[in-house]
Every structure is written in structure tokens, then in C-alpha cells.
Amino acid sequence: MSGTPEGTFEALRAQLQEAAATFADGPGALEGILLGLVDDVDRAVREPLEIFPVCHHSPASAIAMTRRLREKQPKVVYLELCEDMAPILTELRNCRLPVALQAFATETDGFPAAWAPLSVVAPITEASAEYQAIAYALDTPGVELVLVDRSSDHVFQWDPRARHSEDTAARPDPSDPSDPDGVSGSSDPDAPTAGEAAAPHGDAVGLEIGDLRPRFAELEEHLLRHGRVRHWSEWWHQYVELPLGDSDHDTYRQVMILIGSLFRRLAPGDPGRVRVDEDRERHMWTRMREHLAATGTDPEDCLYVCGAFHAASRVEEFGVHGNDTFEIGPRSATQWRHGLIPSSHAAIEAQFGLAAGSVSIAATLWAKNLRRTRVQPYRLTGQAGGGRPKAGKSAPPAIPAPAVPPSDKLTGFLRQPPTLDRLDEAELLGWSVEIVRAARRNGYLASTADAIAVFETSILLAGMRDRAKPTPYDFQDAAVTCVEKDTVPGRRDVRRLVEIMMGGDRTGQVGYEALPPLARDVHDRLAPLNLKLQQRGVRRALLDIAGRPELEQCSDVLWILRRLLPQGAARPIMGERSLGERSIQESWDLALGTHQRALIELGYEGVSIEQVLEQRLRRTAHAPDATAATVLETVEDAVLHLGGRRLADELGNRALEVLSTERGVDGAPEVLHRIRRLLAYYRTSEPVLPPWIESFVKTGYAHYCTLLPTAFTDDDATVRQVAAMLGFLFSMESLALSLGCDRTQLELALAQSHPQSHTKTALLWAARTHLGGLSREDLRARCDELLGNPLTVAAYPRYLSGFLHALEPVPGLSDFVVEAVSNAFARLPDAVLLPWLPTLLTTLRSGGAELAPLLIREAARTFPGTLAELDTWTPPWLARPHPGPLEHTPHPAVAPGHSLLAAHPATCDALADRLGCEGTWAAAAPAAPGAALVARHPAAGEALEALLAGG
Structure with missing residues (x-):
């Protein structure tokens, strides 16, 4: 290579060789490392295409970049950034920094499904060298900006974990310090954790231009200890930022390349990471040579901006005269969407393992350096948040300086004592x-x-x-x-x-023009609210839908956003939306500006929120782990937010398919509640039930009848799940029978059920009582037997838990459950009741808390309301008369109530005729059908007479 004398760094090589021989007791590994550092620097500065090494978010790099751009005025700027992000760079002028360039893919094709959604972000701040290069290239006529790093697709293709099979692959962890993409986990004690601070970036893979940090833990620990600092950000600020802030261009380049070479040569030999680093360098140099050959640009008119780590590259493809042996593989079939999302200083610190506040301090130092050095920075025209340069204050166009071979600046820099800044x-x-x-x-x-x-x-x-x-x-x-x-x-x-x-956490904002169509559509549809929804913070929206009917469309948008966006983006304060119900007034807390990233990412999935919701509902319904309950939830959401029957019927048919393939009963409670709501909605809003819901009830009846005997004996099936199955069978029975189901199947299922647990046994008794196979008197006798047997009284709370769960399928048993609990408190002595009481309370609370209100209402109706009534109160189950055998029934002529019914025979005759009884009324010996009925069942007449007499 040409451009510099051969002996530029010979003096420095001789000194380092002598030092290695002195301190290492002879030449060896230390000599090879020290001389290799000089070789790396020499190779980089000799390259005809000028390499400009940078460190991410470094004010010193930004100042040096601005100076060099004004001095050199390159015609082509090659930038280490994903090549597929180039089209969105022009949108930076519509944003307020910091923001992040993002590539996003909802569905993957060629990557493990567990990795979805894929997201890559590259944050941009004003105090960064890459922003200065972007602003210079976009606002200077005749300058071309070329992104040369691998594509977003290759970021995941080249990840070592992507080479494993889908069964064993795990998604790249953005907090993993071994990630080869500049995604660094923090070992600093003061670095922010991945939580609220990293929210603007989420779990996206982060890309840094200039990931300049030791990869050798012992080296970093050594530097921190001898530098008397607590974390890496402080070491960099003290020993690199401040010394290089006023250095000339050659000194800056050589020092940065030296640091990159040092960290590279002392990095652990991780084959996967080394391979990715070298492939990136081969990719970038291949792209640059392709561009030079296609355009015929002189390398002297170009500037290559990359991280200092990559500037000290040793691959064979390095340089404009390097080998052309690297083949760039094709991208996968994954469809990528590109855009801008808001970022913040805290998000950058959390994602890249920097100390808390370090990016804010860097921004403050950048502003201070601009005032001190009077350097005019580049800023995109119309850039929000910074203002335009005042007239007459912009720097005049610089005349490119003649090319002067760089001299050895490292020797002087390494020899000079540390600069002691005067105390301000x-x-x-x-x-x-x-x-x-x-x-x-x-x-x-x-x-x-x-x-x-x-x-x-x-x-x-x-x-x-x-x-x-x-x-x-x-x-x-x-x-x-x-x-x-x-x-x-x-x-x-x-x-x-x-x-x-020191500057605080500055949060960026993406302007309206830079938003995807979906986000702009949301803001347009919410415009009638007259709120500044793009600003951060919470805005209160009041919707008087009855007075302003046009606000109903805003309400529809807000309910969909509540379904799609994270919690807190759209939160209803007043108003509710459920099946068949709409509010006439609503109140919302909206924070769309705070959750702008989530809204933007919705724009990567579709052109409207309705389309995105429909896609998500379909994806949820057809997921491999979808259950009947989750699919019914999507049906309910489709009815609530999208209307119409097309999507709801499609998802309903999918719910029917999933239900027929399920072999467990885990989702039975949710299935019961959702199908009840949907049935009630369709019965009140549609003339006929949809075909899918009829098929669902019919299939569900047979399905749960089949699973019922197994569920009663299966220890994994809880009593709540079994009660939900019975609730489905009992509440849907009339509809199922009308659709052709056979009740005998349910009776056989109960006959084949033989539970072992006490709670399920009580639940089975309640089910048999509902079907008529067990009378209430027999059920009451069994409970009395349990209380009277010392061996079973300890298990009585679990029986009560079963009865409590039975209120789901048999709500008519609520009075009996109150009676069963009351009998326990009335009959058990304190010696038995007090140890037994905690078990009862915990069982009832944990086993059926949602059914307790039904029991409490029944108890409130049964027990007296005042203390005075308690002395004369008799429990209804004790006051109830018990009919004796038929042979002891009094003669009809003297039966109480006969005179009342004889005076009004029409009602009794109609009932007797309905039952098929024959006869006529007579004064002496009544033989009419009504009289015969009264003779057989005198209790009804007695009760009616007592009621009328009391009235």
C-alpha cells in the first residue's frame, strides 16, 4: 500500500520491543502483542480509503467527526449501519432525538418461531459521530451516504444460536453480554437493569456503531482498579474522552485504532463471536469495493466510518485492494418492516450496559465542547428539538486541505504526562x-x-x-x-x-410525518378529542357520546387500542364495553405519546388497527397451543371490536375444532363462562343462533359427558373444573337436547363416576340431586350421617367445599348449602368445631371464593335481619313439615284446605285434567279429579290455606 513512508512507526516499534524485552525478561508473547498493536495502527492509517474510527455516543468522536467532515468534505460516506435501514434515514429530520432506527418482523420465515417477533434497533443521539455523518451526507449536495454493514436479516442469520435446530434454539437475549451484535449486558453495579429504563427499546437486539469495551473481563477489572474508578463509563470519560477532546485528527485516529486493536487482541477466543466480527468486516469491505467499482469514485474522496474495534481488522478482505473471496449469502424470506421509534438516554444505557447517567453526561459534555471549541455541528434541516443555525453564524465551507502523510503521533501521546485540568x-x-x-x-x-x-x-x-x-x-x-x-x-x-x-433522561419523539400509516390514521381518528396525544404524559379524554354521536368512532378506536397496546396506553376510567352493551359516556386516560414505540410497531403489522386486530385474533386462534377457551375469547373480541359475523363465525368454527381435539378439562371454567355470554348475546341480538354455536353446544355436551367419569377420578382435574363441566351440561341441556343430544348419555356418565376425594363426592351428590337420582331428604340424611360420625366429621369442610362448587351447575342448592353449614355450627361441640373452623374457612375461601356471594345472599335471605327476631326465629329446614306414608293421610273429606279448594274447584280441575285424573265433585264424598288430587297431596292445600289466612 502507498500513501505513507515505510518508517512512520519504526521508532515506536523499537521502543516497544525494548520495553517488552525489559519487562518480560526477553521477547515473547508480550512483544508480539505490543508490536501487533503498532502494525494494526500502521495498516489502518496507510489505507487509501480513509478509516474514521469512532466510539458510540462519544462526544470526542462527534467533535473529531465534525472537524474532519468540514476539512475533508468527502463525496461518499460509508457508514457501519445495517444496509437495509438506508431508506428511513431521511425521516430523522421529522423527529426529535434521541430516536432509534428499527427493523421489525412480526412473522418469521427461516428462523425459529420462538424468536418472533424479531426486532433490531440502532439508537441515534445528537452527541454521536454517526449522526454528524448522516446530517452532513443528507444535507450536502452531491454527497452519497452508503450503509455497508450486514442487513437486519443477517444479524439473526449470523447469530451462533441461529445455527442450532428450532427445537433447541432460544431467542437471542438482548441482555446477554456475549451477544456479537453490540448487545451488552452490564456488569456495572450502577448500570440500569432491563426494566422500565429499557422500555423504549423493549427486547430488541441493539446495534452500536463502535462497540468499544474490553471483552476480556480481567482487563476491564485491571483498568478500573488502577484507574480508581467504579465502572467502565467513568474510565472512558476520564482517560479517553477528556484527553482526545482537543487532539488533532491524526492523533485521534491513531489512538482510537490503538485502543480498538488492544481490546481486539486481548479478547477471549470465542470462535462464534470472532467469526461474526470478521464476517461483518468482510461484508463491509466487500460492499465498499462493489460501490467503488460501480461508481468509479476515487477512494481519496471517501470516508469510512466504523467502530474502532473494526478499524483494526486483520481479515484478508481489508482495504480497497483486499481479496474478493467473501460471498454474501441471501436473506431469508422474512418480511421486514423499517421505521423509527422513540429512544431515551436511559434506554441506551440499559441496553448497552452503560452506567446510569453516562449518556446524559456525554450530552452535557458535547454541548460544553461545542461552546469551548466553537465547532459548528451538522444538523439535519428541520430537525426538531435543536433549532436552526442563526443567520451569519454558520461555519463557512471549508477548503479541503492538501493530503499530508500522517506522522507518528502515538509516541508523543503515550509519552506525555496526563493533563491536569485546572479546577473550575x-x-x-x-x-x-x-x-x-x-x-x-x-x-x-x-x-x-x-x-x-x-x-x-x-x-x-x-x-x-x-x-x-x-x-x-x-x-x-x-x-x-x-x-x-x-x-x-x-x-x-x-x-x-x-x-x-447533569442533563437528565432525554426522550426522543417521532414526528407525525415519520409515523407509519397506521399511527397517523389513529391520530387522525382521535382528532375530535382535541388532545395533544403525541406529547408524553397522560391526557384525560371525556367522551359524551349521547351528546356528540361522532365521538362513538373515537370510542371504538380507544377500545381497540386498549386491546392492542400495553397496559396504560389507553385506560378506561368510566365506561364499559361488553357483549350487547355500549356506554353513553366514557372517560379515558391516554398516554399514546409515552407508548409511541408500541403504536409504531403496530404500523409494521398492517395499515389499520382493525386489520392488525384481525390478524392477531387469527394468529391466536390458530396457534399450536390454542385452547377452546382462548379461541372463544377471540370470538368475543371479534364481536366486541370488529362487528359483523364473518370473522366471528370463522373463529367460532375454529373453537369447535379445538374443543373436539382437547383431551383435558383445564379450560372448562372459562369455556363455560364465555359460551354463556355468547349465547346470551346472540339470543338477544340475532333472530337465530349462528350454526357454529349450535354445533359447539352439541359437541360440547357429548365431549364433556365423555370426559366426566375420568375427570371425577383424575387427581389433576380440580373440583372447579369438574363443576364447570357439570355447569356446561346442565345449563346447555335444553339447547343440546333440542339439537338431538340424548340425556341418557349424561345419566350414564354420572353413573360411571366414582370419585375418591370428598369434594368431588359432594359435587356428584349435588349433580344426582339435580337429575332426580337423589332426593333432598337422602342428601340431608347423608350430611347428618357425616356430622354424626366422629371418623368423618373432620372431612366435613371438604364436603362443604364440594357443595359450594356445586352452586355453579346447580344454583338451586344454595339454601341447602346454608342449611349444611348451619347444622355444623349448631351441632358440633366447641372442642370439635374450633380446631375444625380454620380448615372450613380456608377451604371455602380457596376453593370457591367467586361463588361465596351467592351463598352470602342466600344466608342473608334465610337468617333474621335483626337481633330481636333471633329469639323467635326457627330455621326453615326445622319448620318444614315432613309428610308421612300415604296410609296415614287423612280422609279427603276432613283434609285441611279441602273446603277452600271445594269452593274454587276450577284450578284444581284444570291441574287434574292436565295430569289425566278423572272424577266429579260431591258434597259428601268428593270424587272429582281435584278432590282425588288433594287427597293424595294434602300438603299443597294446607300451605295455600295458611298463606291466604296469613294474608
């Missing part, structure tokens, strides 16, 4: 006063003395760490020590207050 007392004093003011606002008992203590402690900590000027991290430690003291009175601790004071 005014700045430090302002920080100290401001943190005390912020602490007071947040409930701390801070005073002027604390401000003085923070000032002095910051200087003391900086001196202990060999720094003349306290860094923001020194000041943060001093503030925590002097102000926080014992407790945190409010929501924010002092460390967080310092982060806010």
Missing part, C-alpha cells in the same frame, strides 16, 4: 448549590453546609483518584455521601438527582 471552581460551586436545591425540593433536609461539604468532598475524592479536576462521577459520589445520609425521603435518591441535574 465556579462550575463545581454551581453544581453543589444546584444539588442542594434539588434535594430540598425532593424532601431532603439539606442546607448550605451540605453544599460546602459536597464542594470540598468532590475535590478530596478527585485528589484521592489522582485527578486535579473533579469529574461528574466524583461529584455524584460526594453528593451521595454528604446529602443522602441515612434515608431517601422521596421517590428519587441523590444519585438520580445528580443525573437529572
Whole structure:
């Protein structure tokens, strides 16, 4: 290669060779590493196509990039960024930074299904070198911006885990520090965890331009310990950002390449990660050579912006004269969608393992460097949040400097003593006063003395760490020590207050024009609300649908958004939407600006929210793990939010298919509740039931009859599930019988059921009572036997639990359950009742809490309402007369109530005729059909006479 003298770094090589021989007791591995570092730097600076190494979100890199762009004015800028993200770069001018470029795929084709949805993000901040390059290329006529990194599809193709089979593959973990895509988990104690801070990015795979951090844990630990810092962000700020902030271009390039080479040569030999790194470099150089050959551009007029780690590449494809042996494989059939999503400083820190507040500190340092160096940064025309340069203040177009071979700047940089910045007392004093003011606002008992203590402690900590000027991290430690003291009175601790004071967490916003069509459609349809929904925070929307009928469309949109977006994006305060019901007034808390990312990602799935909802409902219904209950839920959502019969009938038929293939009863309770609601809705809103729901009831009746004997004996089937099966069979029985089902199948299923547990035994008794196979007197006798037997009284609470669950299929037993509980309290002595009572309460609470209100209402109806009535109150089950045998029935002539019925014979005659009895009324010996009926069943006449007499 040409362009620089052969002996540029010969002096530095000789010094390092001598040092290696001295400290390592002879040449060896250390010499190879040290000389290899110089070779990497020499190779990179000799390359005709200028390589500009950067570090992600580094103010020093951004300042150096701005200076170099104004000096060189390249015609082509090659940028290390996914090549398929190029079309969306122009939309950055419609956003407020920070934002993230995103590639999103809902459905996968060629990747394990467990990885879906696939998402790749590349965050952009104003204090980043890549943004300066993008702004320069897009706003400078005649300049071409070319993205040369692998596509988003190849990000997942080249992941080592993608080479495994689908059965064993797991989705790449964005918090895994071994991820080869710049996705770094944090080992810093102060780094934010993957939670609320990372919400703007979710679980997307993050891409960094310049992932410059030691991959050798021992090396990072060594640097932190000897640098007397707590985490990597502080080390980088102290030993790289500040020294390189005012350096010239050659010094900056050589130092950054040296750092990248050092971290590369001392990285662990992970074959998968090394292969991905080298493939990325081969891909980028192959793309650049293809572009140079296609356009005929002179490499001297180009600039290659990449991470310092990749600038020290040693692959054979390196350089414009490298080998063309690398073949870029085809992309998979996955359909990718591209767009912009809002980002934030906290999200970037959480995703890339940076210390909390480090990106905010970098933004503050960037603004300070601009004021100090008077460098005019590049900014996209119309960029939100930054304003345009004032007239007359923009920097004049620079004349490209003549090409001068770079000289050895590393020797001087490595030899110079560390620069001791002069203490800026005014700045430090302002920080100290401001943190005390912020602490007071947040409930701390801070005073002027604390401000003085923070000032002095910051200087003391900086001196202990060999720094003349306290860094923001020194000041943060001093503030925590002097102000926080014992407790945190409010929501924010002092460390967080310092982060806010240093710039805080800045959140970006995607402008209306940059939103996908779906998101713009949502904002247009919600325009009648007259709310600024693109702003962050919660907005209260009041919908008087009765007074303003046009707001009903807004209500429809909000209910669909509540179904599609995360919790909190659209939250109803007043109003409800259920089958067959619509509210005339509604109140909503809306935070669409806060959840803008989720709304944007909906736009990757369709062009309207109705289409997205329909696709999701179909996907849920046809999922491999779909159950009849989940498919019925999709039917209900389709009816609620989409209307019409087409989709609901399609999903209903799918529910029928799933039910017929199920072999378990886990979803029986939910199936029962949902099919009841759907039946009630269709019976009141449709002239006839849909064919699918009739088939579902018919199939479900036979299905649950078949499973009932097994469910009674299966330990895995809970009593609640069995009760739900009986509830389905009893409540749907009339419809099922009208559709051709046979009740004998249910009777046989109960006859074949032989439960072993006490709760299921009580449930079976209740079912047989409902079908007439067991009378209430027999059921009452069995309960009395349980209470009277010392061997079974301990199990009585579990029987009561079974009766309580029986209220689901047989709600008419509620009075009997009250009687059974009351008898236990009345008959059991304290010695038995008190140890037994906790078991009863816990059993009833855990086993049937949702059925307790039914039992309580029945008890309230049964027991007296006042204390005075209690003394004369008799339980209904004790006051109830017990009819004797037929041979002891009084003669009809003297039966009570006969005179009343004889005076009004029409009613009794009609009932007797209905039952098929014959005869006539007579004064002496009644033989009419009504008289014969009264003679056989005198209790009815007695009860009627007593009722009328009491009235």
C-alpha cells in the first residue's frame, strides 16, 4: 500500500520491543502483542480509503467527526449501519432525538418461531459521530451516504444460536453480554437493569456503531482498579474522552485504532463471536469495493466510518485492494418492516450496559465542547428539538486541505504526562448549590453546609483518584455521601438527582410525518378529542357520546387500542364495553405519546388497527397451543371490536375444532363462562343462533359427558373444573337436547363416576340431586350421617367445599348449602368445631371464593335481619313439615284446605285434567279429579290455606 513512508512507526516499534524485552525478561508473547498493536495502527492509517474510527455516543468522536467532515468534505460516506435501514434515514429530520432506527418482523420465515417477533434497533443521539455523518451526507449536495454493514436479516442469520435446530434454539437475549451484535449486558453495579429504563427499546437486539469495551473481563477489572474508578463509563470519560477532546485528527485516529486493536487482541477466543466480527468486516469491505467499482469514485474522496474495534481488522478482505473471496449469502424470506421509534438516554444505557447517567453526561459534555471549541455541528434541516443555525453564524465551507502523510503521533501521546485540568471552581460551586436545591425540593433536609461539604468532598475524592479536576462521577459520589445520609425521603435518591441535574433522561419523539400509516390514521381518528396525544404524559379524554354521536368512532378506536397496546396506553376510567352493551359516556386516560414505540410497531403489522386486530385474533386462534377457551375469547373480541359475523363465525368454527381435539378439562371454567355470554348475546341480538354455536353446544355436551367419569377420578382435574363441566351440561341441556343430544348419555356418565376425594363426592351428590337420582331428604340424611360420625366429621369442610362448587351447575342448592353449614355450627361441640373452623374457612375461601356471594345472599335471605327476631326465629329446614306414608293421610273429606279448594274447584280441575285424573265433585264424598288430587297431596292445600289466612 502507498500513501505513507515505510518508517512512520519504526521508532515506536523499537521502543516497544525494548520495553517488552525489559519487562518480560526477553521477547515473547508480550512483544508480539505490543508490536501487533503498532502494525494494526500502521495498516489502518496507510489505507487509501480513509478509516474514521469512532466510539458510540462519544462526544470526542462527534467533535473529531465534525472537524474532519468540514476539512475533508468527502463525496461518499460509508457508514457501519445495517444496509437495509438506508431508506428511513431521511425521516430523522421529522423527529426529535434521541430516536432509534428499527427493523421489525412480526412473522418469521427461516428462523425459529420462538424468536418472533424479531426486532433490531440502532439508537441515534445528537452527541454521536454517526449522526454528524448522516446530517452532513443528507444535507450536502452531491454527497452519497452508503450503509455497508450486514442487513437486519443477517444479524439473526449470523447469530451462533441461529445455527442450532428450532427445537433447541432460544431467542437471542438482548441482555446477554456475549451477544456479537453490540448487545451488552452490564456488569456495572450502577448500570440500569432491563426494566422500565429499557422500555423504549423493549427486547430488541441493539446495534452500536463502535462497540468499544474490553471483552476480556480481567482487563476491564485491571483498568478500573488502577484507574480508581467504579465502572467502565467513568474510565472512558476520564482517560479517553477528556484527553482526545482537543487532539488533532491524526492523533485521534491513531489512538482510537490503538485502543480498538488492544481490546481486539486481548479478547477471549470465542470462535462464534470472532467469526461474526470478521464476517461483518468482510461484508463491509466487500460492499465498499462493489460501490467503488460501480461508481468509479476515487477512494481519496471517501470516508469510512466504523467502530474502532473494526478499524483494526486483520481479515484478508481489508482495504480497497483486499481479496474478493467473501460471498454474501441471501436473506431469508422474512418480511421486514423499517421505521423509527422513540429512544431515551436511559434506554441506551440499559441496553448497552452503560452506567446510569453516562449518556446524559456525554450530552452535557458535547454541548460544553461545542461552546469551548466553537465547532459548528451538522444538523439535519428541520430537525426538531435543536433549532436552526442563526443567520451569519454558520461555519463557512471549508477548503479541503492538501493530503499530508500522517506522522507518528502515538509516541508523543503515550509519552506525555496526563493533563491536569485546572479546577473550575465556579462550575463545581454551581453544581453543589444546584444539588442542594434539588434535594430540598425532593424532601431532603439539606442546607448550605451540605453544599460546602459536597464542594470540598468532590475535590478530596478527585485528589484521592489522582485527578486535579473533579469529574461528574466524583461529584455524584460526594453528593451521595454528604446529602443522602441515612434515608431517601422521596421517590428519587441523590444519585438520580445528580443525573437529572447533569442533563437528565432525554426522550426522543417521532414526528407525525415519520409515523407509519397506521399511527397517523389513529391520530387522525382521535382528532375530535382535541388532545395533544403525541406529547408524553397522560391526557384525560371525556367522551359524551349521547351528546356528540361522532365521538362513538373515537370510542371504538380507544377500545381497540386498549386491546392492542400495553397496559396504560389507553385506560378506561368510566365506561364499559361488553357483549350487547355500549356506554353513553366514557372517560379515558391516554398516554399514546409515552407508548409511541408500541403504536409504531403496530404500523409494521398492517395499515389499520382493525386489520392488525384481525390478524392477531387469527394468529391466536390458530396457534399450536390454542385452547377452546382462548379461541372463544377471540370470538368475543371479534364481536366486541370488529362487528359483523364473518370473522366471528370463522373463529367460532375454529373453537369447535379445538374443543373436539382437547383431551383435558383445564379450560372448562372459562369455556363455560364465555359460551354463556355468547349465547346470551346472540339470543338477544340475532333472530337465530349462528350454526357454529349450535354445533359447539352439541359437541360440547357429548365431549364433556365423555370426559366426566375420568375427570371425577383424575387427581389433576380440580373440583372447579369438574363443576364447570357439570355447569356446561346442565345449563346447555335444553339447547343440546333440542339439537338431538340424548340425556341418557349424561345419566350414564354420572353413573360411571366414582370419585375418591370428598369434594368431588359432594359435587356428584349435588349433580344426582339435580337429575332426580337423589332426593333432598337422602342428601340431608347423608350430611347428618357425616356430622354424626366422629371418623368423618373432620372431612366435613371438604364436603362443604364440594357443595359450594356445586352452586355453579346447580344454583338451586344454595339454601341447602346454608342449611349444611348451619347444622355444623349448631351441632358440633366447641372442642370439635374450633380446631375444625380454620380448615372450613380456608377451604371455602380457596376453593370457591367467586361463588361465596351467592351463598352470602342466600344466608342473608334465610337468617333474621335483626337481633330481636333471633329469639323467635326457627330455621326453615326445622319448620318444614315432613309428610308421612300415604296410609296415614287423612280422609279427603276432613283434609285441611279441602273446603277452600271445594269452593274454587276450577284450578284444581284444570291441574287434574292436565295430569289425566278423572272424577266429579260431591258434597259428601268428593270424587272429582281435584278432590282425588288433594287427597293424595294434602300438603299443597294446607300451605295455600295458611298463606291466604296469613294474608
